[in-house]
Amino acid sequence: MTATIHRIGRDTPPSLDPLMTLVAQDMNSVNAVILDRMQSRIPLIPELAGHLIAGGGKRMRPMLTLACGRLLEYSGVRHHKLAAAVEFIHTATLLHDDVVDGSGMRRGRKTANIIWGNSASVLVGDFLFSRSFELMVEDGSLKVLKILSHASAVIAEGEVNQLTAQRRIDTDEEQYLDIIGAKTAALFAAACRIAAVVAERSEAQELALDAYGRNLGIAFQLVDDAIDYASDGATMGKDVGDDFRDGKVTLPVILAYARGNDEERRFWKDAIAGHRTSDEDLAHANTLIAQRGAIADTLDRARHYGQRAIDALGPFANGAAKDALVEAVEFAIARAY
Known part of the structure; x- marks a missing residue:
């Protein structure tokens, strides 16, 4: 993959720097809330939570809450606690996901479940979920509480849906999109939408940010x-x-399987069932995926959804906030190149 995705007229690859610069001051306040609310009289809780929270993540979801507030010219501070709640929801789901998946690495570091064990990871994830709901309640908006609590439920549904689809080669693109729309996109949508609620904007603007x-x-x-x-x-x-060995049927596999000949399909059935998981099998899977154009078409779909995200910003005023939100989409897609 050698192509570069960026806006017409841009000479440099897209970056998150404009988004990070835009919300830097607000993020200092959010980080202070995160640091304060991850504390506990039980030392293991801040120790384990801090391992993941300080583990190099870009905190894109809370930054989106703050940037959408800037887009709407919101000048208050309610979104600071809510952005922290969004990050706690995200961190809790990561802790739980790593246990479910048996993951050993995240962001280039050992996962919390490898260091402290599955039980501690699940329980600290529960603690962070609880902290997120405390922050929502403190905000006092039932609408915000409804949006974020619903997103939390949808994320859990998506994870269960993914679990039921695991090692099932007959998983189709519709179910796959349903899974990622729940387990990933729901929190992105909620993180953006709540900015319109605290800024007291119209439902049309809420839905546009959603x-x-x-x-x-x-x-x-x-x-x-x-x-x-x-x-x-x-x-x-x-x-x-990881996805290959865990038997996760993602879009590159769905496309390669659908386009494969009988021999290739037999390989995919065996691999997703867990019978072909060696390094050589992974290399063969990569070869088949490349030969069938599955990566290129997966990225084409990513660009399609990225364009839909950018189009949704159409009703909002041009400026630094809108530019940063557009470039965040471009950056998300350009990571593959």
Whole structure:
């Protein structure tokens, strides 16, 4: 993959720097809330939570809450606690996901479940979920509480849906999109939408920001799933071939299986069932995926959803905030190149 995705007229690859610069001051306040609320009289809780929270993540979801507030010219501070709640929801789901998946690496570091064990990871994830709901309640808006609590339920549904689809080669693109729309895009959408609620904007603007976040989230996950078959551990920050060995049926596999001949389909059935998981099998899977154009088409779909995210910003005024949100979409897609 050698192409570069960026806006017409841009001479440099897209970056998150404009988004990070835009919200830097607000993020200082959010980080202070995160640091304060992850504390506990039980030392293991801040120790384990801090391992993941301080583990190099870009905190894209809370930054989106803050940037959408800037887009709407919101001048208050309510979104600081809510952005922290969004990050706690995200961190809790990561802790739980790593236990479910048996993951050993995240963001280039050992996962919490490897260091402290599954039980501690699940329980600290529960603690962070609880902290997120405390922050929502403190905000006092039933509408915000409804949006974020619903997103939390949808994320859990998506994870269960993914679990039921695991090692099932008959998983189709519709179910796959349903899974990633729930487990990834729902929190992106909620993170953006709550900014319109605290800024007391119209429902039309709420829905526009929801659409921006949702489509960005789908594009983000599509790129992640492509990278799993077209990158290395240093780039991904996790173990190479995790999805393959875990029997996760992502879009590159769905497309390669659908386009494969009888011999290729037999390989995919055996691999997804867990019978072909060696390094040589992974290399063969990568070859088949490349030969069938599955990575290129997965990224084409990511660009499609990315464009839908950008289009959703159409009703909003031009300026630094809108430019940063557009470039965040471009960055999410360009990670694959």
